[in-house]
Amino acid sequence: MSEALTLLLGLALLAATAWCPPRLTRLLGCLLFGLVLGVLLRFSLGAAVGVLGGLIGAGVAYRIFPLLVLRRVVFLVPALVLLIFATTLLMYKAPGNPFANERATSPQVEAALRAQYGVPKNANQFFAIYMRRLLVEGTLGPSIKVQGRTVEELIAPAFPVSLSLGLLALTLSVIFGLTLGVLAGLKRNSAADYLSMGLALIGISLPSFVIGAVLMIVFSLWLGWLPVAGWGSYRHLIMPAFALSLPSAAVIARLSRSGIIEVMQQDFVRTARAKGLPESWVIGRHALRGAIIPVVSYLGPAAAAIMTGSFVVEVLFAVPGMGQWFVKGAINRDYSVVLGTAIVYFGLVIVFNLLVDLAYAWLDPRVREERA
């Protein structure tokens, strides 16, 4: 039960960051940012660069980051630690363990294996060993099931694959979603409007693996234009990225449609028209900027949704990305692989959300003002 208490305490601490006063938030945020940057640099470029980079990073953060971003840093770094702990706990509570296989393992052999891989029987001890490994030795640890490989070695080739797939899918969903949504909103209740909203409804309603399977049959088996599955050239990327982008594209289309309808009724648009600006200028320079604000704030959840979808799409198209390692690791109880992929995914989400926050502050003056 002590683990559950620790978990609750962690959650309470996390919530308590809401009471943190602005000055302290600023200070803590910069320190944590510098710390993370320092640890990352130390293991990639050496100790001296790490210390220097950490200090410079903290200083830069203190000077230029808006309070909104620092508040997020104060929250997210402890959240990452909590995530590692919660994942450990859930894996230990799951029946079975990484050393159980068809042949019965003798207790002595199991004990030796547990010592070798640093997987004690107690979740708290494992967490301690894992955090020490992460912060002091700078490694994600050996994989328990894939003999003789560390988790970094497994993830390193998979990371660019998942990243390029995810980024392409996100870009596609923004392009499709914005185009359809803005067109539909400008020509409200026209055939184009009904068509794009119908497409959006289909995108929301069909799971991505059904869309993917249909694409696969049509474009690979019937027409023979694209390879069925696998990885290698850019042509392998097209179908998975498209299948992955549709659900988010549909949401973005709906958001930008209602966004542009609302903006077009506002006074500054009427003023711009009254000044005699051409309609394309009114829309492109004035209306669009306001209409994409809800879309930008959806990008964080969209990234998470695309990651969720990528588990399924990677399995469907046999893409050698991180999603496969996570699913495989979870089923095989390969604790270090599950934790390693979870950290990388969560790190991606954090970095992406910080970028979204910065973009948001740039687009919306009301957020930028809150710096002091």
Place this chain on the structure above:
Amino acid sequence: MGGHESPIQSPFQLAFRRLVRNRGAVAGALLLSLMTLACVLLPLLLKLDPSHTQPVLRNLPPSSQFWFGTDGLGRDLFVRVLVGGRTSLLVGLASTAVSVLVGVSYGAVAGFYGGKVDEAMMRLVDFMYGLPYMFLVILIMLMFSEKARGDMLPVFLALGLVQWLTMARIVRGQVLTLRRQEFVLAAELLGASDARILVRHVLPNVIGVIVVYATLMVPSVIILESFLSFLGLGVALSWGQLVSDGVAVINPVRSYWWLLVWPSVFLGLTLLSLNFIGDGLRDALDPKART
């Protein structure tokens, strides 16, 4: 029920009339009830067995004997689609119930007390909103993986516990504005307790919004369950599992299209009609939030 002539109509009567005029929503409701009736009643009435194998009749295309064809073990696909639909619909409803329960109480408390309590509670929601929740679902499913064959409670919990965030946000926003209105102040002055004000005075005003978003949540839960089944982590025969079986036999030599098409069509139609109903309800009950 007031007729067309009655001059005064309650807000719910007005909303109902708006809903009935929405053709998409009515068609969705009809299709969904038909689908539910078929999936729930037919297997019971006809005593159909989805795992009855007939090795001689493997991989038959649709015919008058087997309407949807048979699979690789000679099982009747029609029966399997019906029984799978029962699971998918049940998972959709039960998990939504779990997440409505959690989301509404969480959001109501946050909105009612406001201030720092609200900020702290919503911070956790924001945090979980950014997580790829598939992690949590997969990990929670693993906890029950051994004894859970056929037991669906873990699925309800796992899916329900990651889906409540939107509901919490929406309810919180509504409660936050209602909180400042005169009727709440009046109830406070009369000495009503916080719990009574929340349950008797505030929440009834939010019911419409809750119904709308609960309806829209059902399809996303069904999709999530189909993801799990697709990854081999489901616990019972469902549409997701059938689609995944259909995908597994895609090959360039022989086409077993019926194995993929029927479950996909049933799944897609159900999700479409649920979304139609949800959008219709939103336009009828919550005209401001039209997207």
